[in-house]
Amino acid sequence: MQSLYRYLPILDWGRRYDRAALSNDMIAAVIVTIMLIPQSLAYALLAGLPPEAGIYASIVPIILYAVFGTSRALAVGPVAVVSLLTASAVGQVAEQGTAGYAVAALTLAFLSGGFLMLLGVFRLGFLANFLSHPVIAGFITASGILIATSQLKHILGVSAHGHTLPQMLGSIVENLGQTNWITLIIGVLATAFLFWVRKNLKPALRRMGVPPLLADVLTKAGPVAAVVVTTLSVWAFGLDARGVKIVGEVPQSLPPLTLPGLSSDLVGALLVPAILISIIGFVESISVAQTLAAKKRQRVDPDQELIGLGAANLGAAFTGGFPVTGGFSRSVVNFDAGAETPAAGIYTAGGLAIAALFLTPLVYFLPKATLAATIIVAVLSLVDLSILKKTWGYSRADFAAVAATILLTLLAGVETGVASGVALSILLHLYKTSRPHVAEVGLVPGTQHFRNILRHKVETDPTLVTLRVDESLYFVNARFLEDLIQSRVTEGCKIRNVVLMFSAVNEVDFSALESLEAINHRLRDMGVGLHLSEVKGPVMDRLKQSHFLDxxxxxxxxxxxxxxxxxxKPNRVQAAE
Known part of the structure; x- marks a missing residue:
């Protein structure tokens, strides 16, 4: 029964669901639904799919996450970075606007969902820890710049293409002569209005005496207002006939039953992008979920989150969607609006289903420039170039990794960027652990504590060298310790004993064991004793399984x-500055 609760968290929170939670969840659902209608349409546009795909991807996936996920506030659906990754990956195997493009998007969601489910079932959520936060921040910053740049063509009303920043900018410059000035005016005004709404509307409403909840709802409805005004303008003045590109007909229906393509060629082409999308989506989602859960002292299970996100993506694959994950902005809105349980997501899905059935004809004249403005305003909040300054001041290695990730993403595309981010994160870890901090320590006078001889005034013995190893020993850094000891021992001819202080060593792998054996043999040949101190139990158990201790x-x-x-010997002890 306990395992059933683990895999179906809805059984846990569902049995304690009450009227107060229902009220709070319904209010949150109304606010989030209002925000998601234009946002879902916009992210479908970003992914290169028909606008209804965005709504479809926000209905069944969020219901499945509510059943399998552990976060009480996470809102699952299309997000900017994953939508961009989808467009980049699917654009390599099919032409936008074709049936094959939509099938490829379904396949990408299916592969992503399957990969996430496997990670969750086998409890491999820790793999996401290999992505360093600075590298992720660099990738998201570069992606935000790419996304905003990709939407300039809709603001200008021109045709442009490209997956890298130079390609996009070059294509836009080439086609500037085709700019539709009416589209440009709509796009600029919509963008300016949305920026103003985000920063100034809520404070202005509060100064006017509007209650906080209503002020929050009206602020979140800002994009809806932009959609309504620009749509009415295009319809009233016939601006579509004057070159303003519109959304057009959107089917009035609930998400259809769809099947992903599973041909070997298609799966082979999309497998790596699906894995990268899964990793990036999970890292973004778990970061948001844990941040929001901490505010209410709740717990989020990373492995179960993988299953929840995997189920959501599988749901998207079979209901006309594309890859999804937990979104930052919608989750924060959901949390701030008072969502108590994942049922808020189910009610949100119901609201979007109603919109899909009855409201889609109203967006026929919606200009694509307005959706582009919605995307630009949303993603520019992701751009954080200050990460470069922060990492430069703190760690040159982290700065190099962040800068390389940003440049590769902008210049070579998002797939190369995210792949390089994963590789750089792993290489950065290997680099840092390949040269572990090893301090020569001495006795603090009058105590039983030992500290670095370069930082403290301590007692030392010229015949004794004590090295505190501040890192687990494994194949990457084992040789470093060999060389360090060899160099230190040959410096002082009076040395008779070497002690390796293992208080910070949690693991010694086989390569490191062989290095320790080599160190032992060399010191024996030199007439120097090798000793260990403060060895942790698990490390000692492993060493006892070998012949090293004998x-x-x-x-x-x-x-x-x-x-x-x-x-x-007391008479040999001296103070080290």
């Missing part, structure tokens, strides 16, 4: 102070 040219001490008392 051949050790020294002892294993429970504490470093024990080693000091045994191996030093």
């Amino acid at each position: 051949e050790l040219n020294g002892q294993v001490f429970l504490s470093q102070y024990d080693a000091w008392k045994t191996l030093t």
Whole structure:
């Protein structure tokens, strides 16, 4: 029964659902639905799909996440970065506007969902930890710039193409002569209005005495107002006949039953992009979920989140959608609006289903420039170039990784950018751990504590070298320790004993064990004893499984102070500055 609760969290929160939670969830659902209608249409446009695909991708997936997910506030659906990744990946295998393009998007969602489900079932959520936060921040910043740039063609009313920043800008410049000035006016005014709404409307309403909840609803309805005004303008003045590109006919229907394409060629072409989309989507989603859960002292299970997101993507694949994940803006809105349980997502899905059935004819004359403005305003909040300054001041290695990720994403495209981000994160980890911090320590006078001889005034013995290893030992850094000890021992001819202080060592792999054996043999040949101190239980258990302890040219001490008392002579002790 416990495992059933684990895989179906709805059974846990559902049995405690009450009228107060229902009221709060319904209010949150109304606010989020108002925000999602234009946003869903816009992200479908960004993904290169018909506008209804955005609504479809926001209905069944969010219901499935409510059943399998553990976050009480996460709102699942299309998001900007994943939509851009979808357009980039699917654009490589099919031409936009064709049936094959839509099928490829379904396949991408299917592969992404399957990959996430596998990670969740086998509890592999920890793999996302290999993506460093600075690299993720760099990728999202570059993606925000690319997304905003890609929408300029809709603001200008020109035809443009490209997947990299130089390609997009070059194509836009080439076609500037085709600018439709009416479209440009609509796009600029809509963008300016949405920026004003985001920053100034709520404070203005509060100064006018509007209640906080109503002020929040009206602020979130800003994009809806832009949609209504620009749509009415195009319809009233016949601007579509004057070159203003509109959404056109959107089917009045609930999400249809669809089937992804599973041909070997298509799956092979989309498998790697699907994995990258899954990783990026999960990292964004779990970050938002954990942040919001912490505010209410709730718990989010990363492995179950993988299953929830996997189910959501599989749902999108079979209901006319495309890859989805937990969105930052919609989740924050959902949380701030008072959502108590995932049922708020189910009610939101119901609101979007009503919109799909009855409201889609109203967006026929909606200008694409307005949707582009919605996307631009949403994604520019993702752009954080200050990460470059922060990492430069803190760590040159992190700065290099962030800068490389941003440049590769902008100059080579999002797939190359995210792949390089994953690779750079792993390489950065390997680089940092390949040169572990190893401090030579001495005894703090009057205590049993040992500190770095370069930072503290401590007692040392010229015949004894104690090295505190501040990292687990594995194949990447094992040789570094060998070279360090060899160099230190050959410097001082008086050295008779070397102690490796293992208080910070949590793991010794086989390569590191072989290095320790090599160190032991070399020191024995030099007439120097090798000793260990403060070895943790699991590490000692592993060492006992080998012959290393039997051949050790020294002892294993429970504490470093024990080693000091045994191996030093009082008359040899001196202070080290």
